[in-house]
Structures are given as structure tokens and as C-alpha cells.
Amino acid sequence: MSDFSKGAAWIRGQIVPISEATISVTDWAVTHSDVTYDVVPVWNGAFFRRDAYLARFEASMSALRMDVGMDRDAIVRALDGMVARSGLRRAYVAMVAARGTPLIPGSRDPRDCANHFYAWCVPYIHVVRPEQAEAGVAVHLSKTLQRIPPASVDPRVKNYHWGDFTAGLFEAKDARFETVLLPDGAGNVTEGPGFNVFALKDGRVATPREGALHGITRDTVIRMARDMGYEVEERALPVTELLDADEVFLSTSGGGVVPVVRIDDRHFSNGAAGPVALALRSRYFELLDDPAYRSDIDYPDTD
Known part of the structure; x- marks a missing residue:
């Protein structure tokens, strides 16, 4: 049985233990830090101000000219299902839009990249103890x-x-x-x-x-x-x-x-x-x- 005690990830439409989540080493998110993200806290089994975090995430994607092919409802379902599967009642939940890998090999044009969405959650993180x-x-x-x-x-x-x-x-x-x-x-x-x-x-x-x-x-x-x-x-x-x-x-x-x-x-x-x-x-x-x-x-x- 998969161990979700350390967190979970939603990636390529699947929910997996966070230790099994991977992206390509040639993804511009890795090679160029070409990525935007947001973090919404889960406290006692519920997201706090989820819509505000989602609105900022959408604005960030728009500013960076990213289209991950998912509307807000789809992102909500991904986040909800992922946290539910993890069982975490207090969690740090990240949603990420990555530039992706160029569909045309060797292209240096960001418009040629396949943007994509992934998410992950871990037990609630305190920036300061x-x-x-x-x-x-x-x-x-x-x-x-x-x-x-x-x-x-x-x-x-x-x-x-x-x-x-x-x-x-x-x-x-x-x-x-x-x-x-x-x-x-x-x-x-x-x-x-x-x-x-x-x-x-x-x-x-x-x-x-x-x-x-x-x-x-x-x-x-x-x-x-x-x-x-x-x-x-x-x-x-x-x-x-x-x-x-x-x-x-x-x-x-x-x-x-x-x-x-x-x-x-x-x-x-x-x-x-x-x-x-x-x-x-x-x-x-x-x-x-x-x-x-x-x-x-x-x-x-x-x-």
C-alpha cells in the first residue's frame, strides 16, 4: 500500500506519494526557474481563503503567459482530491504552473513549451517554529x-x-x-x-x-x-x-x-x-x- 504520511502530489492526472512525484530534468521550470506557484494552507480539514489564493495563482499564470489547460474547477478538484488522499488535516498545499519542455526539440522560444500543472502537499509548515x-x-x-x-x-x-x-x-x-x-x-x-x-x-x-x-x-x-x-x-x-x-x-x-x-x-x-x-x-x-x-x-x- 502506498505511504502518503509524508504528503501527496497530483501530477499528470494522478495522485501519488510525494516521494514518487517527478518532472523532466529538461523542463524549463528546472532549467530556467520558469514557473509560478501559490500555496494555500489547510487547517483542521479545510482550505483557508482558497478562492483568494486561486485568484492570485490565475493572475500569475496570466502574467507569465501560461496556459495549463485547466480551469479553476479542475484545479480545485485536483487539490481537493490530493489532500483528501493524503489524509492530512493540517497541510501546506502548493499549486504549480511550469513552463514545460519545448514541443519542438531544441527550440529556445518559450511559446513552444507545453505548459503544465502539478500540485503537492506536506504536513503544515511553519516558517518560524x-x-x-x-x-x-x-x-x-x-x-x-x-x-x-x-x-x-x-x-x-x-x-x-x-x-x-x-x-x-x-x-x-x-x-x-x-x-x-x-x-x-x-x-x-x-x-x-x-x-x-x-x-x-x-x-x-x-x-x-x-x-x-x-x-x-x-x-x-x-x-x-x-x-x-x-x-x-x-x-x-x-x-x-x-x-x-x-x-x-x-x-x-x-x-x-x-x-x-x-x-x-x-x-x-x-x-x-x-x-x-x-x-x-x-x-x-x-x-x-x-x-x-x-x-x-x-x-x-x-x-
């Missing part, structure tokens, strides 16, 4: 690296261009920080590997508009903060302003809201998780179980 997130995380702000400029690679189209992030993670880990934030060339902060950033100062919350993915969790946090009475601004966020904030926190589909207690040698909230960040974190996990945001998965009856 839950116990670390509750206490607050220490972040490194790189002074030697910059985020890939939006004019080169649009960060609003979710992608695998992680050269800058990976270099930043090495820099952060070597300095014993949990993760990294990257600035742009104009002195503004952008984002980190898998998360957006927010700064709270004098009752106002700011988050970068340019140079960063417009995350679904970012959008959820913006809504929650406004519901709590805070003014939220989506705009350029100078590094100097970030470091002068009363509180800093991150948002990610892999763990919700994560308080930041330190950026390099700058401490926030006296080195403890800030009260606003903790309130937003608690509210996020409440929303994960709110029927208004959930799309239930039809798991097989195992009784």
Missing part, C-alpha cells in the same frame, strides 16, 4: 544584499527566483538569526523568504507596497488591523522607519502573524513579543476556523 513565533523572532536586515528589483522580476507574481533570499538566509543563519529581510536599492525594506513585514508606530501600521509579494496573509492582516481600529498604509517603508517602529511583525501563510523582537541590534517591545502582534496572531488562528473563510475537504470515510 510556533514556540519561537510566540516568543518573538530575531531577524537580520541585510546590508550587503538587495531584493531583485521589480522591473526585473515582479514579486507580485509568486516565483522560485530565490537567489537573493537564499544568500540572505546564509547570511542570517551564519550570524545566528532566524531569518532575513532584504532592502531595495532606495533604502526601503521589501520582504523576506516567505513573509511580508509590518511596522507599527503611534497607532499606525505600514507595510511595503512595492518590491514585495501582495500576500494573502498580508491582506488578512491588513483587514484584521483595520477591524481593530488601526490605520494601515501600503507604501514605501524606509529602513530607518522600520527600525524606529514601536512593534514589527511578519505575516506568512506558514504560521500567520509572527512578532519580531529584534532586528540586528535593535530591540522592540523590550525584547518581548509586542501586544498588537500577539493580538493579531491570536485573531488569525481564530479566523482559520471561521466557516466564512473555509472550504471543507471531502476526506474518505476511514471508519
